[in-house]
Amino acid sequence: MPTGETQVVTTCTRDCPSACGLIAHVQGGRVVKLSGNPAHPVNQGTVCRKVPAFLRRMHSPQRVLTPLRRRGGSWSPVSWKDALDEMAERLKDAVERFGPESILYYMGFGERTALKLLNARFFALLGGVTTLRGTLCGGTGYAAQSQDFGPRVSHDPLDLANARTIVLWGRNPVATQFGLMPQLRRARDRGVKVVLIDPRASESAALANVHIRPRPGRDAFLALAVAKRILEQGWQDQEFLALHADNLEAYLDMLAREPMDALLAACDVDAATVDALACDYVQGRPTATLLGWGLHRFTLGHEMIRAVDALGAVSGNIGLAGGGVSQGFEEWGPYDQEVWGADLHPPRRTFLMPQIGREILAATDPPVAVAVISAANPVCMAPNSDLVAQALDAVPFVVNMNLFLDDTADHCDLFLPCAAFYEQRDLVASYGHNMVGPLLRAVDPPGECRSQFDIFMDLATRFPFADQFVHSEELWLRRILRPLLEKGVAWDELWRGPVRIPDAPMVPWADGRFDTPTGRFQLLTEVSACADCRDAARYPFSLLTVGGARYLCSEREPGDGAGPADLSMASDVALRLGIADGSPARMTSPLGSSLVVTVRHDATLRPDVVVCERGGWLKAGQGVNRLIPDMVSAVGQGTPYYEARVDVEPLA
Ligand SMILES: Nc1nc2c(c(=O)[nH]1)N[C@H]1C(S)=C(S)[C@@H](COP(=O)(O)OP(=O)(O)OC[C@H]3O[C@@H](n4cnc5c(=O)[nH]c(N)nc54)[C@H](O)[C@@H]3O)O[C@H]1N2
Numbered sequence: 028m029p030t031g032e033t034q035v036v037t038t039c040t041r042d043c044p045s046a047c048g049l050i051a052h053v054q055g056g057r058v059v060k061l062s063g064n065p066a067h068p069v070n071q072g073t074v075c076r077k078v079p080a081f082l083r084r085m086h087s088p089q090r091v092l093t094p095l096r097r098r099g100g101s102w103s104p105v106s107w108k109d110a111l112d113e114m115a116e117r118l119k120d121a122v123e124r125f126g127p128e129s130i131l132y133y134m135g136f137g138e139r140t141a142l143k144l145l146n147a148r149f150f151a152l153l154g155g156v157t158t159l160r161g162t163l164c165g166g167t168g169y170a171a172q173s174q175d176f177g178p179r180v181s182h183d184p185l186d187l188a189n190a191r192t193i194v195l196w197g198r199n200p201v202a203t204q205f206g207l208m209p210q211l212r213r214a215r216d217r218g219v220k221v222v223l224i225d226p227r228a229s230e231s232a233a234l235a236n237v238h239i240r241p242r243p244g245r246d247a248f249l250a251l252a253v254a255k256r257i258l259e260q261g262w263q264d265q266e267f268l269a270l271h272a273d274n275l276e277a278y279l280d281m282l283a284r285e286p287m288d289a290l291l292a293a294c295d296v297d298a299a300t301v302d303a304l305a306c307d308y309v310q311g312r313p314t315a316t317l318l319g320w321g322l323h324r325f326t327l328g329h330e331m332i333r334a335v336d337a338l339g340a341v342s343g344n345i346g347l348a349g350g351g352v353s354q355g356f357e358e359w360g361p362y363d364q365e366v367w368g369a370d371l372h373p374p375r376r377t378f379l380m381p382q383i384g385r386e387i388l389a390a391t392d393p394p395v396a397v398a399v400i401s402a403a404n405p406v407c408m409a410p411n412s413d414l415v416a417q418a419l420d421a422v423p424f425v426v427n428m429n430l431f432l433d434d435t436a437d438h439c440d441l442f443l444p445c446a447a448f449y450e451q452r453d454l455v456a457s458y459g460h461n462m463v464g465p466l467l468r469a470v471d472p473p474g475e476c477r478s479q480f481d482i483f484m485d486l487a488t489r490f491p492f493a494d495q496f497v498h499s500e501e502l503w504l505r506r507i508l509r510p511l512l513e514k515g516v517a518w519d520e521l522w523r524g525p526v527r528i529p530d531a532p533m534v535p536w537a538d539g540r541f542d543t544p545t546g547r548f549q550l551l552t553e554v555s556a557c558a559d560c561r562d563a564a565r566y567p568f569s570l571l572t573v574g575g576a577r578y579l580c581s582e583r584e585p586g587d588g589a590g591p592a593d594l595s596m597a598s599d600v601a602l603r604l605g606i607a608d609g610s611p612a613r614m615t616s617p618l619g620s621s622l623v624v625t626v627r628h629d630a631t632l633r634p635d636v637v638v639c640e641r642g643g644w645l646k647a648g649q650g651v652n653r654l655i656p657d658m659v660s661a662v663g664q665g666t667p668y669y670e671a672r673v674d675v676e677p678l679a
């Protein structure tokens with residue numbers, strides 16, 4: 028350790044399944060480096076490219092260091108006292124005039140630590156306000172897998188040590204979950220076969236022995252084709268199906284009704300590839316399927332996910348060490364759920380997160396008088412950006428708790444600058460593994476930045492329920508973490524480093540008993556016919572807006588990479604359209620918006636797909652969500668971003 032350096036244990040709170048154990052290196056009151064914590068059993072000392080980028084961002088001169096009030100078009104600094112006095116007045120006034128449902132609490136994905144339960148509790152004590160239902164992220168996967176297994180439980184990532192085949196199905200860990208690399212690299216070194224199923228060659232193609240490129244949104248047909256092939260060969264796990272699965276007859280009928288040729292045509296994968304994948308699922312067993320979030324972002328995402336679950340069952344991989352169909356984990360699961368405060372008030376209005384713009388604009392009884400946005404950038408990241416911006420403009424008072432003046436801040440009135448994760452004490456669970464990790468205060472927040480905990484405690488002193496809410500961090504943490512403490516985790520242990528949730532299974536469903544009403548696995552019985560999208564002729568491309576390796580969604584600095592976003596396009600298609608590699612083009616969608624992009628030729632891409640990274644800011648000239656319609660998935664109230672169709676034309 029360099030002289031004068033201290034090292035503090037912390038955990039990355041980026042909205043990423045890795046939730047990596049980190050060490051903050053502190054010199055002269057400043058975090059100079061974040062390195063991987065070798066003691067974390069999953070990331071084992073690795074860090075991804077986002078971590079140094081995040082630290083640079085936190086030291087950026089553009090980070091907001093004082094509360095700001097916007098009047099007209101410009102922001103000016105205000106004291107915390109004035110900021111919170113005004114916020115309290117506005118909240119009280121809204122409650123008095125229209126009732127508590129005239130307040131909207133919009134929680135994003137940027138800071139999902141244990142103490143964030145208290146943000147919700149503050150609003151519960153206020154009487155219960157309008158909150159969100161559905162999600163921009165993983166709702167469809169949870170809902171779909173819960174139908175099949177009962178409340179979703181995934182294999183512990185350390186169980187990958189038992190796999191002989193790993194299928195990355197619509198998941199791109201090399202970019203989006205780098206903390207899994209030690210497990211994946213070790214598997215590769217053991218000779219495990221890795222199959223990637225993704226319409227494009229993502230970063231994870233580098234890890235894969237085989238890359239299958241289905242037509243977007245048609246994975247259900249691929250999963251059915253593989254299951255049909257397994258059954259044709261008589262390779263199915265008859266014992267599992269007979270003893271532990273419901274709907275077997277209906278499932279087999281469905282497969283019998285679908286000719287193989289039709290299934291292959293629907294997903295646009297050839298028979299030899301399907302045969303090989305059938306072998307991988309049976310002869311290559313245990314086969315661990317890691318489902319990503321790529322399948323969520325379709326209207327019928329639940330059918331795609333359920334068809335893959337069923338393939339896991341047919342091939343005998345459910346409840347098997349090294350097998351399973353795993354997706355996510357419950358990031359709020361380890362905590363005392365009562366702290367949310369849902370029992371403190373009658374049921375209140377909710378808005379659909381995937382349609383937040385139109386929900387706000389349609390609200391009249393009562394209208395939205397105050398919106399409080401925490402750790403989110405909905406103007407940039409929710410679909411139909413322009414409508415979201417218009418909706419926020421229609422709300423008389425919008426508070427934003429964040430670190431930068433991003434696209435959403437442009438439509439807010441009060442900006443409260445928050446602390447970064449290594450500037451506060453807290454704890455974070457993961458949606459990608461079973462560890463919880465501590466955040467310790469390695470340094471003080473810069474300028475006047477404060478943790479959200481401090482902000483809500485200070486704000487609450489202005490309300491009559493202060494005595495029920497204003498307590499020490501330690502008291503609240505002990506309360507929130509009670510379930511872990513009751514399971515035998517020692518308090519001190521929690522602050523020394525990552526701790527595994529004691530009762531989390533390594534291999535769920537190993538006893539063949541499922542948490543469904545019948546106690547059995549539920550095979551799906553129907554897959555909707557694939558009607559081609561209405562707009563397909565006019566808008567020939569599926570637009571996939573994927574996670575990039577450098578940035579976590581919209582966590583960028585103002586001006587970062589400003590200028591047109593890159594759009595990957597099949598080389599021959601681009602040439603046919605007269606768009607040279609690296610040249611500008613105009614992308615249009617049925618929403619009526621258009622965006623100038625820089626086309627990048629990709630010789631490996633499907634001709635019916637174009638790909639761009641999500642998260643570029645509108646004010647950096649990117650803002651791809653301006654082109655994406657605000658729809659809701661059929662199950663799970665997810666956001667079907669990848670149903671977006673676009674056209675691309677050369678820019679004169
Ligand atoms: N086109 C398209 N859009 C998508 C997706 C897609 O696939 N395609 N995917 C969607 C998905 S999966 C998700 S999860 C959503 C994400 O949607 P959002 O959560 O709205 O967007 P993020 O860009 O993750 O923004 C998180 C914000 O939190 C802030 N932040 C970070 N750390 C802290 C902190 O410690 N405290 C506070 N107060 N703020 C902090 C960041 O500065 C950033 O503004 O976007 C969705 N949008």
Ligand SMILES: Nc1nc2c(c(=O)[nH]1)N[C@H]1C(S)=C(S)[C@@H](COP(=O)(O)OP(=O)(O)OC[C@H]3O[C@@H](n4cnc5c(=O)[nH]c(N)nc54)[C@H](O)[C@@H]3O)O[C@H]1N2
Pocket residue numbers: 042043044077164165196197198199200202203204224225226227229241242243244245246319320321322571572573574575576577578579580642669
């Ligand atoms: N570096 C980085 N890390 C991140 C994020 C980020 O933006 N950047 N985002 C974070 C968030 S919010 C989340 S939710 C997770 C998401 O983590 P992942 O699910 O791993 O990543 P995504 O890029 O959202 O989507 C995964 C893949 O699905 C593919 N895909 C799209 N359509 C289809 C389809 O129809 N079928 C199949 N089989 N595949 C398809 C896409 O091409 C993409 O490569 O990652 C988190 N980690």
Ligand SMILES: [Mo]
Pocket residue numbers: 042136163164165320
């Ligand atoms: Mo997400």
